[in-house]
Amino acid sequence: MISPRIAFVDVDGTLIETGSEIAASTIDAVRTARHKGHLVYLSTGRASVEIYPAIRDIGFDGAISAGGGFAEIGDELVIERTMPEDAVARMVGFYEESGYDFYLQSYDELYPSPGVRDRFAAYYAADSVRSVATGAGPKPVTPADEHPALKAFANVRRYSFTGIAKSVFLAGDLRAYDRVSEALSGDFHVITGTIPHMGRGSGEVTLSGVNKGSTILQLLDQLGLDPESAIGIGDSSNDIEMLQVCGVGIAMGNATDAVKAHADEVTTSVLDDGVWNAFRRHGLI
Structure with a gap:
């Protein structure tokens, strides 16, 4: 039996093309991985209010938003890292x-x-x-x-x-x-x-100190999960700490070279089945 994994997926440039388009394979990858018992979380620079219904309706176990400022398990806000x-x-x-x-x-x-x-x-x-x-x-x-x-x-x-x-x-x-x-x-x-x-x-x-990676570590602690079980997928500079703390850090094919330098591996681009190929390679689907 395959041990459940947890995946953290960036939104813009990873889940969706920057703008408004999402590959059908990406939706299928998220839903199939969850059906098989894995956890899939959003990890985005967007505020929670900017995660529009068409994104949430794909189905996720929770979300990190505002670049690590907040974290939700399901619909419950469990981490707040706000400024004075x-x-x-x-x-x-x-x-x-x-x-x-x-x-x-x-x-x-x-x-x-x-x-x-x-x-x-x-x-x-x-x-x-x-x-x-x-x-x-x-x-x-x-x-x-x-x-x-x-x-x-x-x-x-x-x-x-x-x-x-x-x-x-x-x-x-x-x-x-x-x-x-x-x-x-x-x-x-x-x-x-x-x-x-x-x-x-x-x-x-x-x-200072607030980023996706440090909030992921706090969230994993609440979930009782080891960072080695985590997969992080992203394309931008606010994803670097996420790629560093997860057991496997995966850069999108459309990521900058600076981001790819911090990743363990590189998948294909956002509209070229990047999330699907990453999930497939690591046995989530």
């Missing part, structure tokens, strides 16, 4: 002084600056044109009329400084990452953009 209010205020103050667009992630809310919606709207409009041009293809995971992120990002209101686990900054300034790193180093963990279509000036910020 003064740290959030310092971060927001720097963004506003620098003129950078940004949004804050709590467990169930997004707090965007005024320019965020327009940035995402431009991308999704271009993505829609690309999808039409290529014709029939992988299954979309967002409605055709309006992407749900646009509705959330249109809700510009007073920022909350409590319950915030992560921020994402978006800037045309290619030095933005360097400037944010310099200003926030020490208390914060700053990584380069994990949203490629937002440009090289984007990035994300959590508290």
Whole structure:
């Protein structure tokens, strides 16, 4: 009898093509692995509220969200790693002084600056044109009329400084990452953009020590599972610690070379059965 494994699967660039498409084989891989008794968790930089129904409806045993800020077992929130209010205020103050667009992630809310919606709207409009041009293809995971992120990002209101686990900054300034790193180093963990279509000036910020990998270790401890039993699959810079702590770290074929350097192996790309091939190789399906 095969011992049950636990797999942590990133969303954008791993589970789905950055944008809105998912390979049918990926859905089949997740459902088949769970049917065989393995655990499959999402592990994403998205806030929980950004894990839209079409993604959750695939069926998962839980989720790590906001880049390690939160963890759920089933529908129960079991880990919260949020920032002190003064740290959030310092971060927001720097963004506003620098003129950078940004949004804050709590467990169930997004707090965007005024320019965020327009940035995402431009991308999704271009993505829609690309999808039409290529014709029939992988299954979309967002409605055709309006992407749900646009509705959330249109809700510009007073920022909350409590319950915030992560921020994402978006800037045309290619030095933005360097400037944010310099200003926030020490208390914060700053990584380069994990949203490629937002440009090289984007990035994300959590508290120092908060990342997918460290939260996975906390979650595995709660589940009573050994990290050696875990498989991590991802493609971006916020996946590096996940690949490092899991018994097997797998980079997608579309991952950057920097991410692949931290992986034990590389599978095929996101729309080329990458998750299916990884699960198959390790006996989950």
